Amino acid sequence: MRAARAHVSLGHVSGGPDSSGEGSGLRVRYPRAGRRGVVHRHQLLQVRGRSVAWVPPLLLLVAIAVVDVNTPGEFRIVSWIVLVPGIAAAICGVWGTAVFAVLALITYVLVDSAWPNRFQAGLSDFVLVAVGGVLATLACAVRVRDERRMLHMRHIADTTRRTVLRPLPPSWGGLDHAAVYLAADTEARVGGDFYDIQPGPHGTRVLLGDVQGKGLGAVEAAAALLGTFREAGFHEPDLVTVARRLETRMVRHRGHTAALGRGDGDRFATAVLLAFPPDAPDAVDLVLFGHEPPLVVGRAGVRSLPAGDGLPLGLGDLTGAPPQVRRVPLAADETLLLVTDGVTEARDDTGCFYPLSDDLARVVVADPRTTDPHRLVAHVRDATLRHCGGHLADDTTVFAVRRHR
Structure with a gap:
């Protein structure tokens, strides 16, 4: 058993x-x-009834940008910014994930343009961040749909329980x-x-x-x-x-x-x-x-x-x-x-x-x-x-x- x-x-x-x-x-x-x-x-991820799910991906976005700007050109981590919409997809809603996907793309362009040409990550990483943001948004939409389905099934189970055990x-x-x-x-x-x-x-x-x-x-x-x-x-x-x-x-x-x-x-x-x-x-x-x-x-x-x-x-x-x-x-x-x-x-x-x-x-x-x-x-x-x-x-x-x- x-x-x-x-x-x-x-x-x-x-x-x-x-x-x-x-x-x-x-x-x-x-x-x-x-x-x-x-x-x-x-x-979790609530403070006084207000959602703070946006805080972790925002902190990660800022941290990656700051670290990339303040490290030598040979150490480029700006492409790690693709993790931001991925994190948002796990804890935020669809619109929140989409916003972080756009912010990650904009931040990538700004940070990467601040370096001389020989240190720029280039187009390939730009495509990686863009595609990662799109995929994260789609994954978040699937997660939210499944969560709604799960909540609906839980409501049915609770109704059944109240019917049997009134x-x-x-x-x-x-x-x-x-x-x-x-x-x-x-x-x-x-x-x-x-x-x-x-x-x-x-x-x-x-x-x-x-x-x-x-x-x-x-x-x-x-x-x-x-x-x-x-x-x-x-x-x-x-x-x-x-x-x-x-x-x-x-x-x-x-x-x-x-x-x-x-x-x-x-x-x-x-x-x-x-x-x-x-x-x-x-x-x-x-x-x-x-x-x-x-x-x-x-x-x-x-x-x-x-x-x-x-x-x-x-x-x-x-x-x-x-x-x-x-x-x-x-x-x-x-x-x-x-x-x-x-x-x-x-x-x-x-x-x-x-x-x-x-x-x-x-x-x-x-x-x-x-x-x-x-x-x-x-x-x-x-x-x-x-x-x-x-x-x-x-x-x-x-x-x-x-x-x-």
């Missing part, structure tokens, strides 16, 4: 009290993360929540991890899962499961029925992809399905589909919910048994932490896995405020990136929820 450095924007973040739909609430600096743990986008309002469904999503594919910016909260007349339901595999096929499966969850989670009074509908949807999706002749017809998904029943404020209902059980993080410590024997979504027909729903106690100040493989399988340079439970137990003792969903998610995100050196082997989702107090 290809490892990839975590995306510079730290992925999709939601649930912060001061966050927008893009989740800016947790896109802040955390000193504990370290320089290799959290990567931030820096606006922004969640604060205290949605009576739950305080926070989430961080980091795609292992830094270019796609979206993967097979999914989560959502669906309030309804039968209580609030929560779903988090991880579709097996990568690429758009995993995104399709995640979107299909989320669509079913949003409908069934609202209408169905029984959590077992919700679980069965998710299983049925995954089987139908597999059948559809197989009928299309695609190679991902055997795809499945691990998931955690939670329900906060309105008649039991001190408990939570849990269904596990081959996923790691959530951790309960509270001031008293960290404990894991019981592991289930349910199979991943799409493989339930191997047993035919109905999903098992377990009701477990949950104190008012306890937070449920749900993570995907990107956290549980994060390795350091020696191959050791990130000790999530032990790390949280230590942090909660040192700072009980870490049980807050936003602080908890931020810590797990930073600790995971720090542990694996910023290289994620899989899509990573950190999701924390607790009843709103």
Whole structure:
């Protein structure tokens, strides 16, 4: 599996009290993360919002002219001025590159004419500078076109991400929540991890899962499961029925992809399905589909919910048994932490896995405020990136929820 450095924007973040739909609430600096743990986008070649991309080629133009004028005639570097439009093509716009191409040509003529005939570079270098300027301008036009195309594709990826992982309002469904999503594919910016909260007349339901595999096929499966969850989670009074509908949807999706002749017809998904029943404020209902059980993080410590024997979504027909729903106690100040493989399988340079439970137990003792969903998610995100050196082997989702107090 290809490892990839975590995306510079730290992925999709939601649930912060001061966050927008893009989740800016947790896109802040955390000193504990370290320089290799959290990567931030820096606006290079800008000062106070103004572009200074023209400065490097201008300085190079002036430097070449000054050095050529102040050195002996046997040392002529005026032809190096062809580098100026080349540098501009890499960092400036098309018109800026064209301007530097003209300036380089004019400067060449002025500097070369200042020398006696026996020291002049001549027509051949003049043609070199002229052709170099034209080629640099054309190369810049291609670069700008590709950048616009890339930005358009990134906009499409962001739209897809917001469609699959819709922004969640604060205290949605009576739950305080926070989430961080980091795609292992830094270019796609979206993967097979999914989560959502669906309030309804039968209580609030929560779903988090991880579709097996990568690429758009995993995104399709995640979107299909989320669509079913949003409908069934609202209408169905029984959590077992919700679980069965998710299983049925995954089987139908597999059948559809197989009928299309695609190679991902055997795809499945691990998931955690939670329900906060309105008649039991001190408990939570849990269904596990081959996923790691959530951790309960509270001031008293960290404990894991019981592991289930349910199979991943799409493989339930191997047993035919109905999903098992377990009701477990949950104190008012306890937070449920749900993570995907990107956290549980994060390795350091020696191959050791990130000790999530032990790390949280230590942090909660040192700072009980870490049980807050936003602080908890931020810590797990930073600790995971720090542990694996910023290289994620899989899509990573950190999701924390607790009843709103």
